[in-house]
Amino acid sequence: AQSVAQPEDQVNVAEGNPLTVKCTYSVSGNPYLFWYVQYPNRGLQFLLKYITGDNLVKGSYGFEAEFNKSQTSFHLKKPSALVSDSALYFCAVRDMNNNDMRFGAGTRLTVKP
Amino acid sequence: DAGVTQSPTHLIKTRGQQVTLRCSPKSGHDTVSWYQQALGQGPQFIFQYYEEEERQRGNFPDRFSGHQFPNYSSELNVNALLLGDSALYLCASSLSELTRELFFGEGSRLTVL
Numbered sequence: 001a002q003s004v005a006q007p008e009d010q011v012n013v014a015e016g017n018p019l020t021v022k023c024t025y026s027v028s029g030n031p032y033l034f035w036y037v038q039y040p041n042r043g044l045q046f047l048l049k050y051i052t053g054d055n056l057v058k059g060s061y062g063f064e065a066e067f068n069k070s071q072t073s074f075h076l077k078k079p080s081a082l083v084s085d086s087a088l089y090f091c092a093v094r095d096m097n098n099n100d101m102r103f104g105a106g107t108r109l110t111v112k113p
Numbered sequence: 114d115a116g117v118t119q120s121p122t123h124l125i126k127t128r129g130q131q132v133t134l135r136c137s138p139k140s141g142h143d144t145v146s147w148y149q150q151a152l153g154q155g156p157q158f159i160f161q162y163y164e165e166e167e168r169q170r171g172n173f174p175d176r177f178s179g180h181q182f183p184n185y186s187s188e189l190n191v192n193a194l195l196l197g198d199s200a201l202y203l204c205a206s207s208l209s210e211l212t213r214e215l216f217f218g219e220g221s222r223l224t225v226l
Contacts, residue, residue, distance in 0.1 A: 043217035096211065100158045103148075
């Protein structure tokens with residue numbers, strides 16, 4: 001069965017510093033990986049995805065993520081954090097045989113001025 | 114272009130009652146997925162509808178049922194409500210391919226007293 005782990009409940013960074021939000025996954029075949037962001041009392045917004053090809057994918061708002069097959073990871077990164085990036089971030093995975101997109105428990109990112 | 118719309122946004126029910134939540138997908142989307150997000154947790158997959166059929170179901174009891182209409186809109190029904198059903202219910206629409214990202218509505222927050 002597919003699963004996602006986000007090992008950090010909370011990540012704190014200073015504005016202007018780089019940020020990383022970690023994600024590891026487990027699937028039986030090739031993974032389709034996604035990152036979403038959720039602001040308070042809102043639905044989830046899609047940031048980026050990895051399907052195939054280049055291991056570094058770029059998405060919305062300056063975010064990027066690196067797919068690492070050997071480490072089964074898909075960490076979210078941004079070179080310079082903004083206070084407005086503060087939100088709840090979810091990693092999600094599908095495998096090639098499942099319509100069920102499986103989400104991690106989420107990581108709360110706080111960017112301090 | 115309207116995104117995914119859900120109704121109602123908030124509702125309060127008592128144990129044993131029944132509830133119906135509604136979802137209109139993003140224009141052009143043919144697939145609707147429903148998720149339950151308990152406080153402090155990631156979304157949990159309830160089921161997915163495509164071509165008016167339930168295509169896949171998560172680990173939820175039969176008290177949770179759904180429907181998709183010819184215009185691709187969808188309903189989620191929950192019978193015999195329990196206190197533990199209190200959560201944010203998210204509808205997500207997409208195209209049918211597994212590589213496609215989900216577009217989420219703002220959710221329906223259900224409180225069961």
